[in-house]
Amino acid sequence: MSTLTPVKTKQPLIVRTISELRSELSIRRQEKPGLETGFVPTMGYLHDGHGSLIQRSAAENGLTVLSIFVNPLQFGPNEDLDRYPRDEERDLKLARQEGADIVFIPSVQEMYPKRALTRVLVSEVTESLCGASRPGHFDGVGTVVSKLFHLVEPTRAYFGLKDAQQVAVVQQMVDDLNFNVQIVPCPTLREADGLALSSRNVYLSPEQRSEALVLYRTLQQAAQWAADSEMTAGGLEAKVREAISRSPLASIDYAELRRYPSLEAVDPQLRLEEALKQSPLLLAFAVRFGGTRLIDNAIFPIKGA
Amino acid sequence: MSTLTPVKTKQPLIVRTISELRSELSIRRQEKPGLETGFVPTMGYLHDGHGSLIQRSAAENGLTVLSIFVNPLQFGPNEDLDRYPRDEERDLKLARQEGADIVFIPSVQEMYPKRALTRVLVSEVTESLCGASRPGHFDGVGTVVSKLFHLVEPTRAYFGLKDAQQVAVVQQMVDDLNFNVQIVPCPTLREADGLALSSRNVYLSPEQRSEALVLYRTLQQAAQWAADSEMTAGGLEAKVREAISRSPLASIDYAELRRYPSLEAVDPQLRLEEALKQSPLLLAFAVRFGGTRLIDNAIFPIKGA
Numbered sequence: 001m002s003t004l005t006p007v008k009t010k011q012p013l014i015v016r017t018i019s020e021l022r023s024e025l026s027i028r029r030q031e032k033p034g035l036e037t038g039f040v041p042t043m044g045y046l047h048d049g050h051g052s053l054i055q056r057s058a059a060e061n062g063l064t065v066l067s068i069f070v071n072p073l074q075f076g077p078n079e080d081l082d083r084y085p086r087d088e089e090r091d092l093k094l095a096r097q098e099g100a101d102i103v104f105i106p107s108v109q110e111m112y113p114k115r116a117l118t119r120v121l122v123s124e125v126t127e128s129l130c131g132a133s134r135p136g137h138f139d140g141v142g143t144v145v146s147k148l149f150h151l152v153e154p155t156r157a158y159f160g161l162k163d164a165q166q167v168a169v170v171q172q173m174v175d176d177l178n179f180n181v182q183i184v185p186c187p188t189l190r191e192a193d194g195l196a197l198s199s200r201n202v203y204l205s206p207e208q209r210s211e212a213l214v215l216y217r218t219l220q221q222a223a224q225w226a227a228d229s230e231m232t233a234g235g236l237e238a239k240v241r242e243a244i245s246r247s248p249l250a251s252i253d254y255a256e257l258r259r260y261p262s263l264e265a266v267d268p269q270l271r272l273e274e275a276l277k278q279s280p281l282l283l284a285f286a287v288r289f290g291g292t293r294l295i296d297n298a299i300f301p302i303k304g305a
Numbered sequence: 306m307s308t309l310t311p312v313k314t315k316q317p318l319i320v321r322t323i324s325e326l327r328s329e330l331s332i333r334r335q336e337k338p339g340l341e342t343g344f345v346p347t348m349g350y351l352h353d354g355h356g357s358l359i360q361r362s363a364a365e366n367g368l369t370v371l372s373i374f375v376n377p378l379q380f381g382p383n384e385d386l387d388r389y390p391r392d393e394e395r396d397l398k399l400a401r402q403e404g405a406d407i408v409f410i411p412s413v414q415e416m417y418p419k420r421a422l423t424r425v426l427v428s429e430v431t432e433s434l435c436g437a438s439r440p441g442h443f444d445g446v447g448t449v450v451s452k453l454f455h456l457v458e459p460t461r462a463y464f465g466l467k468d469a470q471q472v473a474v475v476q477q478m479v480d481d482l483n484f485n486v487q488i489v490p491c492p493t494l495r496e497a498d499g500l501a502l503s504s505r506n507v508y509l510s511p512e513q514r515s516e517a518l519v520l521y522r523t524l525q526q527a528a529q530w531a532a533d534s535e536m537t538a539g540g541l542e543a544k545v546r547e548a549i550s551r552s553p554l555a556s557i558d559y560a561e562l563r564r565y566p567s568l569e570a571v572d573p574q575l576r577l578e579e580a581l582k583q584s585p586l587l588l589a590f591a592v593r594f595g596g597t598r599l600i601d602n603a604i605f606p607i608k609g610a
Contacts (some may be wrong), residue, residue, distance in 0.1 A: 033338045117429050118447070118481035123422045139511065142423070143482070148484040176423035177448070178323065178455040 012066070012100045014092065021104050021151055028063055036061045039154030040100070041145060044068035045085040045199040047077060049189040051098045051289040053158040056186060065152050066100040072108060073116075074140030085202050104152070111147065122145045125172050125263045129165050129284050130199050130295065138169050146177075154181050162188040162196050164282055164297045168261035170293050173272075184254060186230055188296070190216065196296045207249065208289040212256030215296040222283055226300055233257050233275055234268025236283070245286055253286035260299055276300060317371070319397065321407050326409050326456055333368060344459030344486075345405070346473060349373035350390040350504035354494040358404045361491060363404030370457050371405040371501045375554045375580050377413060377419075379445030384501055390507050409457070417451065421468055425451045430477050430568045433587050434470050435600065438558050443474050450475055451482075467493040469587055473566035493601070497522065501601045512554065513594040519552040520592060520601040527588055531577050531605055538562050539573025541588070556582045558591035558598060565604055576577040581605060 001251050015021045033303035038057030046068075050217075057064040068091055075081035081194055088105065095103050119139050125131075126138035149157070159167045167185045174183055191198045194216030195209070206210060218240055225231055225239055226298050241255050260282035266275050275281060320326045334340050343362030347355050351373075362369040373396055380386035390418050393410065400408050424444050430436075432441035454462070464472045472490045479488055494502045499521030500514070508519060523545055528545055530536055546560045562571055564580075565587035580586060589602035 022485070030338065033335065040454055070436075104399065116428045116477045116481040120451075120482070120526075121424050121426055125422060146425075147481075147483045150485055153485065173423045175419075176452075177425070178452045180458065182329070291364040 010101075011091055011095070012092070012095050012103045014105060016093070016107065017150060018106065022097060022104070023101060025065075032062060036155040037152065039152045040064065040066045041148050041156045041157065041159075042066065042068055043070045043084065044091050044092045044105075045087055045202070046091045047197040047201075049160050049162065049197040051094050052100035052189055053160060053186050054095060054100050055154065057158050057185070058101075059126055060184075060277050063102070063153060064100050065104060065150070065154065065246045066095050067100045067104040067106075067109060068146050068150055069104075069106055069144070069148075070139055071111070071144040073112075073143055074137050076134055076136060077287050079134070079201075079237060080203075085199055105116065111144070115174045116143075119143050120173060120177075122173050122176070125156075125165070125168050128258060128263050128265075129254055130163075130286060131165065131169075136300065138166075140295075141166060141169060142173050146179075149179055149181055156184050158186055159182045160188060161185050161299070162198065162295065162297070164260065164284060164299065165263065168263060171261060177249070187213040192302050194220075196294070198294060200292055200294065203292040204289060208292065211249040212287075212289050212294055214244055214250055215285065215294060218243045218285075219283070219298045222298065223300075223302055229271070229273055229299060232268060232273050233270050233272060233281075234281060236272060237268070238295070240283065240285070249289050251288040253288060255283075255285035255287070257281055257283050272300070280301070315401070315406075317397070317400050317408045318454065321408060321410050322415055323411065323456060326407070329407060330368075330370075330371065330458070334391065335412075337367060340368055342457065343369045344412055344453070344457045344462045345369065345371045346376045346453050346462065347371065347373055348389065348504065349396050349410075350392055350507070351396045351399045351504040352494075352506075354465050354502040356399050356469065356496055358465060358491050359400060359403035359405050361489070362463050363406075365489075366460060368407070369405050370407045370409060370459065371400050372409040372411075372453055372457070374416060374449070374453075375408075376445055378418070378448055379442050381439055381441060384439070385508075389598040390504055394458050407511050421448075424448050425478060427478050427481070429475050430470070430473050430566070433563060433570075434559055434561060435468075435591060436470065436474075438591060440538070443471075443526075445470060446474060450478070451484075454484055454486055454539040460490050460525060461487045463489045463491055465493060465601065466490050466604070467602070469565065469589060470568065471606065473568055476566060477578040498525050501523075501599070503599060505597055505599065509594060513597065516552050517553040517592075517594050517599055518540070519549055519555055519591065520534075520599060522589075523548045524526075524588070524601060524603045527603065528605075528607055534576070534578055536577050537573060538571040538575050538586075539579060542573070543578060545588065549590065554594050556593040558593060560588075560590035562586055562588050562591070577605070 038061030040053045070084050120142035131138050171183050237257050244250050259279045281300045286295045345358045375389050425447040436443050476488050542562050564584040571578030586605045590601045
């Protein structure tokens with residue numbers, strides 16, 4: 001990561017209201033006509049995965065805007081909205097280190113001042129995987145990302161591929177609605193032992209944390225199984241489910257192979273070799289360890305592996 | 306109208322593709338930093354009502370973009386999509402006269418190149434009046450207006466108040482999704498005898514055309530009835546329905562009094578004087594004359610009447 005851009009140590013500007021944000025962006029764009037804006041939307045409690053997005057944005061754009069907003073609209077009634085982890089001070093330190101210029105931290109009241117009647121809904125690509133297990137989740141994502149795009153008016157927006165379905169949904173929405181922004185999908189960052197970085201990792205007990213390594217191990221094994229020219233889509237899914245199920249603390253929410261980015265189902269009888277001739281494939285899973293739901297995925301063919 | 310701005314006679318630039326439009330807008334904005342863009346979205350077959358929007362946009366902005374697109378998404382299966390009137394040559398003449406700089410005329414294929422999975426849905430304000438009698442209509446409006454706003458990125462967008470509900474829906478969507486655009490509602494234009502200008506007037510037979518004057522006459526009478534301090538919301542609605550029904554060719558689709566712009570129902574027992582203390586009121590109707598459905602409305606208190 002440090003090869004991309006020198007670490008900036010300038011304190012980013014913190015703005016908490018829409019009017020401040022708009023006025024600040026307007027001033028900077030007037031000062032530098034043609035200024036390109038990179039945007040990293042987050043829910044805060046930042047880790048190095050977010051850091052890599054900020055750093056890439058800072059390398060590719062004259063101005064980088066980071067948003068921190070835990071969006072109630074994308075949480076279900078029994079999800080972790082109330083206990084979602086927050087640490088603004090630490091977030092701002094990372095934002096500064098990685099080169100954010102403006103950090104937008106609106107309140108819920110600022111983003112939803114009155115009862116909002118408008119939703120941006122994407123069908124099909126939202127109906128499987130996390131969309132199936134978290135009803136309404138992507139309606140909230142599409143709506144808030146639309147709002148943030150209208151507020152920031154970015155040239156490029158950076159999203160982590162750990163949420164591969166989110167990347168597909170946002171790209172579909174951008175294409176369908178002609179948003180004037182380039183979506184930049186960025187690779188998942190992992191701990192040294194392979195656990196994908198996630199703000200929700202903080203919920204894990206030491207035992208759960210150790211068990212959760214089954215996710216990465218399974219992705220690695222899946223890459224080997226996929227290299228078998230006789231392996232079918234259904235065969236791979238079955239092996240993956242079996243591998244995860246062997247962990248006594250893991251409870252599978254879903255573990256599926258789908259076409260990417262359409263997220264269409266793959267005929268289970270189809271050999272992977274054949275399936276891959278038509279589109280890349282996403283192997284994605286959501287697995288609970290106690291009360292904590294973790295997601296991870298790999299896209300085949302795996303690039304740069 | 307002619308007091309607003311001198312008539313321009315420069316031929317507007319006609320663009321038919323998204324890439325041409327984006328590139329042209331980008332060039333003009335680079336040439337003139339801070340250039341303000343007025344936008345008039347239409348379905349073509351322009352009349353002087355559209356002309357007044359273009360003229361106002363030309364007076365208030367350095368650049369005026371007119372779009373002409375008969376959006377299939379906002380027509381129901383049994384509506385007049387296929388026979389919606391078109392006359393590009395005449396439209397371009399009016400566009401030039403009133404001062405449009407760019408006319409964007411995309412094909413359906415250009416606007417919907419693949420199966421679009423994204424919809425921008427506004428609830429509540431879309432559920433009565435035209436939203437009730439044309440299911441899905443405002444879903445199509447919200448979606449295409451979002452697309453056009455993303456393509457044109459206007460400073461101001463001009464909408465006629467003949468479609469008062471459309472103005473309310475678009476304003477609600479702009480507020481909820483933080484679109485960076487000012488919606489400018491513009492007054493309904495009428496023929497000398499009071500018939501509201503509409504592209505659909507061309508469908509009317511001479512007899513229907515003459516009968517359709519009942520709409521304007523009823524609006525005028527309604528203004529007098531509303532001046533009666535004892536008149537209730539329900540009483541006004543009843544008198545309006547009765548007045549329209551007296552025309553043998555008129556078939557009422559709806560004729561209702563609602564709060565504006567929320568379009569909430571008004572307690573029929575409430576005296577208008579009391580109702581008006583809480584919000585303006587919209588008296589709106591849709592009435593069929595043969596196969597042609599006309600709409601008209603008035604907002605109380607009537608401004609500048």
